[in-house]
Amino acid sequence: MRYNRLQDIGLTNQQIKDNLLFATDKVGDTMKANIDPKQAKDWFGAVPPDLTLVARSRSGHGGTGADYLYTYLRTYYRDETKPTGWNNLAFPNVGMPNPLWQLQGEREPVYEDRKVKGQTEHVFVGWKQVTPGTMSPKQYDKAVGDLVNYMHWMAEPAQNNRVRLGIWVLLFLAGFTYIAWRLNTAYWKDIK
Numbered sequence: 430m431r432y433n434r435l436q437d438i439g440l441t442n443q444q445i446k447d448n449l450l451f452a453t454d455k456v457g458d459t460m461k462a463n464i465d466p467k468q469a470k471d472w473f474g475a476v477p478p479d480l481t482l483v484a485r486s487r488s489g490h491g492g493t494g495a496d497y498l499y500t501y502l503r504t505y506y507r508d509e510t511k512p513t514g515w516n517n518l519a520f521p522n523v524g525m526p527n528p529l530w531q532l533q534g535e536r537e538p539v540y541e542d543r544k545v546k547g548q549t550e551h552v553f554v555g556w557k558q559v560t561p562g563t564m565s566p567k568q569y570d571k572a573v574g575d576l577v578n579y580m581h582w583m584a585e586p587a588q589n590n591r592v593r594l595g596i597w598v599l600l601f602l603a604g605f606t607y608i609a610w611r612l613n614t615a616y617w618k619d620i621k
Contacts, residue, residue, distance in 0.1 A: 432456050434586055438579075474512055477525040484577070485584035495581040502573045507535045507559065518553065533569050534562030 432445050433456045442456050450456070462479070469476045483501075484494035501519040505527035508516035513526035518538060527533070536556045543552050562569060582588075 430460050430583060430586065432458060432460060437586060438582065473524045473526070481580045481584040484581045493581065494584065495577050498577045498580060499573060502529065502577065503533075503570065505530065505533070506537050506556075529569075529573070530562070532562050532564045532572065535559040 432449060432454070433442070435445055435449070436442070445456055450458075464477070466476045480498055484498050487494035487497040497519070501517060504518035505515050506518070507514065511522070513524065515523070515525075515527045515530070517523040517527075536558050538553055539555045539557050540551050541554045542549050544550075564572060585591075
């Protein structure tokens, strides 16, 4: 992805230069991850996932990848037994720390024991806020929604054009099928 593709979502070249580029970068340069995968593996035990790829790869499991990412970024909780100090309900034992913990604050899950078909199950019922974040829960949810929508777009920026073109292709094929069917009928009417 090049920085100038951000013009597709309404940013100008000047906004890109002022807010996203370092001194030596140009608007036409490709975006690069600043984390070295080898160091990330040493720090976290595994390379943290590229969430744009997660958004794209999860887009077919009964929802969009954006749905999964939204849930993923909202279900972190403090867990001192893990190397990073964090865990996640959507992806248990995740190797990635909570990147937005200062905005969300620290929370812990609340469970309740319920009897289901004669067996006791440990069921998640909500969250207990341990320390507040810099955002309210509604503000945090909106910010995560915006971030996830951006990552979903970053995963495949040409998706909107592909869908728009696909509609025209299907209309052309439907028209061509009708013409071919009529030509076939006209050709074979004298042979029967």
